[in-house]
Structure formats: structure tokens, C-alpha cells
Amino acid sequence: MKRSYRGVMLLSLILFLNIICTQYTVNFYFYEKYTLTIIFAAINVILFPCAVYIYRREVKVNGR
Amino acid sequence: MEQDNNQSTTNNKIPFDEDNYTHNIHKDNERSLDRRGFMKTMVGAAGLFAISTLPWGALAGKELLGLKSKVYEKKKIVDVSLLKVGDAAEFSYPSEHESALLIRLSEHEYKAYQNACTHLKCPVFWSRDDEQMVCPCHHGFFDPKTGAPTAGPPQRPLPEIVITIEGNVIYATGVKRYEA
Numbered sequence: 001m002k003r004s005y006r007g008v009m010l011l012s013l014i015l016f017l018n019i020i021c022t023q024y025t026v027n028f029y030f031y032e033k034y035t036l037t038i039i040f041a042a043i044n045v046i047l048f049p050c051a052v053y054i055y056r057r058e059v060k061v062n063g064r
Numbered sequence: 065m066e067q068d069n070n071q072s073t074t075n076n077k078i079p080f081d082e083d084n085y086t087h088n089i090h091k092d093n094e095r096s097l098d099r100r101g102f103m104k105t106m107v108g109a110a111g112l113f114a115i116s117t118l119p120w121g122a123l124a125g126k127e128l129l130g131l132k133s134k135v136y137e138k139k140k141i142v143d144v145s146l147l148k149v150g151d152a153a154e155f156s157y158p159s160e161h162e163s164a165l166l167i168r169l170s171e172h173e174y175k176a177y178q179n180a181c182t183h184l185k186c187p188v189f190w191s192r193d194d195e196q197m198v199c200p201c202h203h204g205f206f207d208p209k210t211g212a213p214t215a216g217p218p219q220r221p222l223p224e225i226v227i228t229i230e231g232n233v234i235y236a237t238g239v240k241r242y243e244a
Contacts, residue, residue: 008099011106018113025120032241034124041121044114051110055103 007058014051018044136238141166141176144232152190154179157225157236163187164225165197166234167208176225176236177211183218197222 021044028036085104097105142153152167157178165179167190179188179197186201196214197206204216211222226238 003099005099007103008106011103011110014110015106015113018110022113022117025117029120029124032127034128037124038121038128041117041124044117045121048107048110048114051107055107059100059103 004058007054010054010058011051014047014054018047021047136236139236141227141234141236144229144234147234150192150195152192155236158239164236165190166225166227167197169208174227174229174234175208175211176227177206177222178225178239179222181218182213182220182222183216188222 021040025037025040025044028034028040085108087100136158139155139157141155141157147153147166147168149168149170152165155164155166156162157164157176163179164176165188166174166176168174177188177197180186181188181199181201181204183199183202183204186199188197188199188204188206190208191198194205195208197208199205199216199218202217204218205214206212206218206222207214211224213219213221224240225236226240228235228237
């Protein structure tokens with residue numbers, strides 16, 4: 001059995017981006033920069049389908 | 065026994081086929097986490113983050129669409145003749161629970177700030193001898209000309225209140241938006 005940790009790495013990266021975007025969303029909200037708040041919130045939402053896509057692709061080792 | 069358990073969940077195939085979100089949750093080995101279980105956790109966490117930012121986006125959208133600049137009431141602070149140069153007057157603005165400080169820096173220079181310290185909300189007072197605003201709780205200092213913190217724990221400036229002088233009376237007319 002061959003293990004691929006690419007999915008683990010990519011999903012960790014997604015979660016890292018999630019944390020950064022959440023932080024920026026909250027900060028920009030309190031600094032009253034509402035357009036940037038919406039942009040970062042949107043990125044955060046879009047990251048979820050990306051994570052699902054990566055999971056579905058990477059759960060099958062060797063792409064089979 | 066353990067092998068049986070493994071076989072029943074992995075249906076003897078490597079990689080095993082499964083289409084659910086809880087394959088790694090068993091009473092036995094409940095603390096073990098395989099690669100696939102870890103990835104499921106990460107996807108779930110991404111979903112949580114996505115949902116948690118929705119209210120912030122909604123609030124920001126509401127703010128953008130509706131009340132672009134908040135409307136503040138005009139409120140009398142104090143008579144010019146009662147405030148000597150170098151003195152400060154306490155008042156509250158915009159609501160009675162938000163205390164504020166008006167400082168007369170020179171003959172024609174007045175500055176007003178909401179005086180809740182930006183560190184932990186202690187009331188900041190005007191120190192005439194030091195010519196700066198002091199937070200007694202943790203020795204935070206603010207520049208009276210700009211409201212910017214000059215020493216101590218606070219990192220953000222005090223919110224400035226817009227004032228107008230009509231005749232002999234000083235009025236508060238608004239609170240400046242945060243610029244950072």
C-alpha cells in the first residue's frame with residue numbers, strides 16, 4: 001500500500017488560509033472596511049468546496 | 065477481534081471503499097486517527113470556518129447598504145467661557161454610557177475624544193501637568209493632538225469626536241470613523 005500525504009498537506013494549507021481569512025474578516029470589520037470584510041468572508045466560504053474537492057480527489061490513493 | 069473489526073470497516077480492500085463521514089469513529093481505538101479520518105476532520109473544520117464568517121459578511125453587507133455614515137445627534141458640551149486653556153471637560157457622547165473628554169489645548173484649539181482606553185476600556189483622564197491623556201489602569205498615554213497612543217499597552221488611537229463652536233457654546237456633532 002502506498003500512502004500519499006499530498007491531501008493532508010493541501011487540506012492543512014486550506015485550513016491555514018481559513019484561519020488567516022477569518023482573522024482578516026474580523027479585523028477589517030472592526031476597522032470598518034466592509035468591502036474587504038466581504039471579500040475575505042467570500043474567500044473563506046469558497047475554500048470549503050475546495051477542501052471537499054481535494055478530499056474527494058486525494059482520498060483515493062494513486063487517483064484510482 | 066481487532067482484525068475482524070478492521071476488516072468489517074475496510075471491507076478487505078486497500079484503499080477501502082466507504083462513503084460516509086464517520087468511518088474512523090469506533091468505540092474501540094477511539095483515539096486513533098488515520099489519514100482519511102484526518103482529512104475528513106480538516107474538511108469539517110474548513111466548513112466551520114466558512115459558516116463562521118457568514119455573519120461577519122452579512123453585517124458588513126448591511127453596513128455597506130444601509131447606514132453608510134451613522135447620523136449623530138448634535139449635543140451641547142460646555143460653554144467656551146467655562147473652559148480655560150489647558151483644562152478639560154468630561155461629557156458623554158453619543159450615548160450617556162460612552163464617556164468622553166474635551167480638552168482646550170490653546171485659545172482656539174479644542175480636541176474631544178471618547179475616553180475609554182483602547183486597551184481595556186478604563187476611563188482616560190487629562191493630565192494638565194504632563195500635557196497628555198493618561199490611563200491610570202496600566203499607565204497608557206495618549207497624545208492630546210491626535211489621540212494616538214504614545215506609551216503603555218494601548219495600540220489604537222482614541223476615537224475622536226467632531227466638535228463645532230457656535231458663539232459661546234461647544235457642540236459635539238459626530239464621531240470620526242476609524243482610520244487605520
